[in-house]
Amino acid sequence: xxxxxxxxxxxxxxxxxxxxxxxxxxxxxxxxxxxxxxxxxxxxxxxxxxxxxxxxxxxxxxxxxxxxxxxxxxxxxxxxxxxxxxxxxxxxxxxxxxxxxxxxxxxxxxxxxxxxxxxxxxxxxxxxxxxxxxxxxxxxxxxxxxxxxxxxxxxxxxxxxxxxxxxxxxxxxxxxxxxxxxxxxxxxxxxxxxxxxxxxxxxxxxxxxxxxxxxxxxxxxxxxxxxxxxxxxxxxxxxxxxxxxxxxxxxxxxxxxxxxxxxxxxxxxxxxxxxxxxxxxxxxxxxxxxxxxxxxxxxxxxxxxxxxxxxxxxxxxxxxxxxxxxxxxxxxxxxxxxxxxxxxxxxxxxxxxxxxxxxxxxxxxxxxxxxxxxxxxxxxxxxxxxxxxxxxxxxxxxxxxxxxxxxxxxxxxxxxxxxxxxxxxxxxxxxxxxxxx
Amino acid sequence: xxxxxxxxxxxxxxxxxxxxxxxxxxxxxxxxxxxxxxxxxxxxxxxxxxxxxxxxxxxxxxxxxxxxxxxxxxxxxxxxxxxxxxxxxxxxxxxxxxxxxxxxxxxxxxxxxxxxxxxxxxxxxxxxxxxxxxxxxxxxxxxxxxxxxxxxxxxxxxxxxxxxxxxxxxxxxxxxxxxxxxxxxxxxxxxxxxxxxxxxxxxxxxxxxxxxxxxxxxxxxxxxxxxxxxxxxxxxxxxxxxxxxxxxxxxxxxxxxxxxxxxxxxxxxxxxxxxxxxxxxxxxxxxxxxxxxxxxxxxxxxxxxxxxxxxxxxxxxxxxxxxxxxxxxxxxxxxxxxxxxxxxxxxxxxxxxxxxxxxxxxxxxxxxxxxxxxxxxxxxxxxxxxxxxxxxxxxxxxxxxxxxxxxxxxxxxxxxxxxxxxxxxxxxxxxxxxxxx
Numbered sequence: 001x002x003x004x005x006x007x008x009x010x011x012x013x014x015x016x017x018x019x020x021x022x023x024x025x026x027x028x029x030x031x032x033x034x035x036x037x038x039x040x041x042x043x044x045x046x047x048x049x050x051x052x053x054x055x056x057x058x059x060x061x062x063x064x065x066x067x068x069x070x071x072x073x074x075x076x077x078x079x080x081x082x083x084x085x086x087x088x089x090x091x092x093x094x095x096x097x098x099x100x101x102x103x104x105x106x107x108x109x110x111x112x113x114x115x116x117x118x119x120x121x122x123x124x125x126x127x128x129x130x131x132x133x134x135x136x137x138x139x140x141x142x143x144x145x146x147x148x149x150x151x152x153x154x155x156x157x158x159x160x161x162x163x164x165x166x167x168x169x170x171x172x173x174x175x176x177x178x179x180x181x182x183x184x185x186x187x188x189x190x191x192x193x194x195x196x197x198x199x200x201x202x203x204x205x206x207x208x209x210x211x212x213x214x215x216x217x218x219x220x221x222x223x224x225x226x227x228x229x230x231x232x233x234x235x236x237x238x239x240x241x242x243x244x245x246x247x248x249x250x251x252x253x254x255x256x257x258x259x260x261x262x263x264x265x266x267x268x269x270x271x272x273x274x275x276x277x278x279x280x281x282x283x284x285x286x287x288x289x290x291x292x293x294x295x296x297x298x299x300x301x302x303x304x305x306x307x308x309x310x311x312x313x314x315x316x317x318x319x320x321x322x323x324x325x326x327x328x329x330x331x332x333x334x335x336x337x338x339x340x341x342x343x344x345x346x347x348x349x350x351x352x353x354x355x356x357x358x359x360x361x362x363x364x365x366x367x368x369x370x371x372x373x374x375x376x377x378x379x380x381x382x383x384x385x386x387x388x389x390x391x392x393x394x395x396x397x398x399x400x401x402x403x404x405x406x407x408x409x410x411x412x413x414x415x416x417x418x419x420x421x422x423x424x425x426x427x428x429x430x431x432x433x434x435x436x437x
Numbered sequence: 438x439x440x441x442x443x444x445x446x447x448x449x450x451x452x453x454x455x456x457x458x459x460x461x462x463x464x465x466x467x468x469x470x471x472x473x474x475x476x477x478x479x480x481x482x483x484x485x486x487x488x489x490x491x492x493x494x495x496x497x498x499x500x501x502x503x504x505x506x507x508x509x510x511x512x513x514x515x516x517x518x519x520x521x522x523x524x525x526x527x528x529x530x531x532x533x534x535x536x537x538x539x540x541x542x543x544x545x546x547x548x549x550x551x552x553x554x555x556x557x558x559x560x561x562x563x564x565x566x567x568x569x570x571x572x573x574x575x576x577x578x579x580x581x582x583x584x585x586x587x588x589x590x591x592x593x594x595x596x597x598x599x600x601x602x603x604x605x606x607x608x609x610x611x612x613x614x615x616x617x618x619x620x621x622x623x624x625x626x627x628x629x630x631x632x633x634x635x636x637x638x639x640x641x642x643x644x645x646x647x648x649x650x651x652x653x654x655x656x657x658x659x660x661x662x663x664x665x666x667x668x669x670x671x672x673x674x675x676x677x678x679x680x681x682x683x684x685x686x687x688x689x690x691x692x693x694x695x696x697x698x699x700x701x702x703x704x705x706x707x708x709x710x711x712x713x714x715x716x717x718x719x720x721x722x723x724x725x726x727x728x729x730x731x732x733x734x735x736x737x738x739x740x741x742x743x744x745x746x747x748x749x750x751x752x753x754x755x756x757x758x759x760x761x762x763x764x765x766x767x768x769x770x771x772x773x774x775x776x777x778x779x780x781x782x783x784x785x786x787x788x789x790x791x792x793x794x795x796x797x798x799x800x801x802x803x804x805x806x807x808x809x810x811x812x813x814x815x816x817x818x819x820x821x822x823x824x825x826x827x828x829x830x831x832x833x834x835x836x837x838x839x840x841x842x843x844x845x846x847x848x849x850x851x852x853x854x855x856x857x858x859x860x861x862x863x864x865x866x867x868x869x870x871x872x873x874x
Contacts, residue, residue, distance in 0.1 A: 213670040233650040243680030251757030266784035280743040287739045298731040301738035306717040313845035320688030347703035408750040
């Protein structure tokens with residue numbers, strides 16, 4: 001990039017939206033990036049990095065291309081929620097270096113932010129919010145907004161904080177704009193504030209903001225001291241992330257990282273498959289016990305995959321509904337879930353069982369075989385249905401993310417119970433349908 | 438609700454957030470609702486109904502509790518995107534009644550909005566945006582914002598529209614607040630506007646707004662005339678909805694409606710299960726062809742569910758990754774997908790195949806059987822993997838939502854191919870392992 005063209009480049013670059021700037025910056029060769037670093041101000045670079053917020057690990061690598069002092073200046077100009085995410089990706093000594101170069105207050109604030117657990121409200125909060133005194137007038141508040149607008153992460157809400165640092169109310173910019181300057185701010189303050197606490201689950205925060213159509217939510221500690229805000233753009237990312245994680249859970253594979261080499265992809269998928277292979281081995285060894293039975297009636301082998309497959313499908317459906325219910329916090333008492341799922345299982349099982357009884361009866365002209373398979377199907381579906389609901393519920397109770405009870409796990413487990421049910425029932429009916437056969 | 442208490446109720450009700458008001462209003466008995474309708478103004482009722490936006494069908498029923506004229510007044514005060522959704526749920530003659538009672542311009546605008554297809558940008562757009570003249574100064578624009586703030590769906594962006602109704606730029610309220618009143622608006626107008634078109638897929642719009650962290654996106658026609666805006670709160674709902682639909686697809690059951698009776702639940706789940714049962718029947722009839730083989734070597738039955746199960750699990754993983762890639766528009770050329778998936782399939786297949794070869798070899802002390810099962814496993818996994826990727830890609834190509842290629846469908850289909858592979862290979866090895874057995 002020659003000197004004249006550098007000026008042109010800078011001009012064109014700054015015309016772009018920060019998201020586009022970030023994509024370009026990230027795709028440059030390190031040497032070119034070095035040149036770009038030289039022509040952009042710290043504020044401009046901070047904006048580029050803020051737009052890369054979804055990739056904190058990438059930012060931490062980009063920062064290593066600069067001197068620690070320069071990098072610290074940029075971090076100081078970024079939003080604190082993003083800075084905390086980036087520091088969270090670094091080694092302890094790197095973090096110490098950056099923090100030591102910062103003003104003491106900023107460093108302390110960040111030290112506290114890094115402490116919050118992942119996937120909580122604390123991990124999402126930024127401290128760049130607009131706080132006003134309860135004694136302000138509308139006009140004074142407006143002056144304050146104008147002064148601070150460029151520093152704040154959002155200007156749509158002003159948080160009314162008293163001298164004890166406690167959050168006492170919220171004023172919307174819309175109300176500020178539509179009321180006369182002389183009016184005391186208390187007249188348009190909403191004192192019924194809905195706030196999150198730092199330890200709140202990010203999914204619950206997302207649900208609240210979605211339901212209330214909030215653009216930002218304040219975060220307070222248990223003494224109602226204002227700590228920071230969570231903005232809607234981060235919540236959009238949370239909803240996306242949680243959806244991908246539920247989806248990954250159901251499929252038994254992490255779908256978040258899609259653009260990887262076949263080797264890396266195989267490495268990610270294999271652990272689950274091999275674990276399930278061993279679970280599948282118990283099904284195999286169970287069937288192995290019935291080998292003599294199969295020798296007598298090879299026809300039994302014909303329906304193994306039909307019964308395990310159908311029960312597995314029913315179990316997967318039931319699992320998905322249960323995981324969704326848990327995500328929506330629509331949990332019912334245990335006895336009610338069991339009763340409901342047994343009812344659904346029996347309804348589905350009876351209809352599917354009768355269908356297969358008729359098919360097998362006509363196809364093989366063997367009504368006892370049809371009966372054995374019909375009853376097995378009904379029982380296997382009911383059990384799979386129950387397992388599909390109870391396992392994620394149980395996991396949720398003991399604090400494990402129910403999404404890890406994947407579809408493949410439920411269907412492999414249901415193979416085991418289905419085969420057990422099938423051969424037990426087949427054995428009872430054996431004399432009938434083998435004679436007839 | 439007595440007269441004195443009515444006043445108290447109204448006061449308490451109006452203190453609540455509109456989302457809470459909506460929940461309460463919706464849960465009231467129809468007679469109580471009738472009383473509440475009497476004490477709230479049209480503006481207040483419109484706000485309650487706007488907060489119920491996610492349930493347009495429910496609103497349309499609530500409107501029937503009022504006179505058509507009263508209902509029309511409230512519709513006129515609601516945001517147009519919500520009104521269009523509600524009218525979309527009504528019969529043609531109901532729609533005609535309401536529209537005939539509206540001012541002509543409003544009715545025409547709504548007629549156009551109802552025409553847009555579901556799940557497009559057009560179906561999400563509202564017409565309550567702030568439009569300013571390119572000749573305005575910052576101060577004039579600010580006056581305009583103050584005047585219109587209460588009517589606009591968002592005040593964060595002002596759209597600069599010229600006399601030909603064309604969108605020529607955007608100004609953010611933040612920039613407006615931080616610049617002097619005398620400055621011409623053109624000085625702070627961003628002319629590189631990112632806009633959606635009415636026919637754009639809602640998922641693409643959501644992706645753009647998520648990436649750019651926009652609070653609203655303008656919608657223009659192909660001649661760049663401004664039609665309306667899409668706001669972030671609607672996009673949050675879209676992301677949620679699309680995620681639930683992908684999840685439902687993978688599970689083969691609609692998880693959107695969770696709180697229904699067991700009978701209704703069974704009804705929703707059965708069609709898929711029965712359809713898949715018939716697909717499963719083809720697997721059964723395929724095994725039936727090999728009944729003689731099973732009679733000779735009952736041990737073959739032992740591994741049916743292990744092979745179909747493992748291949749099904751691999752196919753589900755591959756399906757989930759493919760659907761995610763399609764959702765993210767990360768599509769590669771067909772030959773590359775096939776090559777990648779065959780490579781992943783072979784990698785996973787070889788490792789899983791060798792594992793099962795060793796297990797079966799040691800367990801049954803039968804290395805030829807182990808070999809037959811290992812090779813079958815490898816081939817079955819590779820095929821399932823390929824099917825899991827190609828089927829959703831093919832569906833997407835022909836315009837079918839790839840999410841309907843559900844996990845249960847792929848695993849039931851893969852049962853068929855797996856069984857075919859297994860018995861074909863077993864037949865080749867038969868003389869070896871049966872002798873040894």
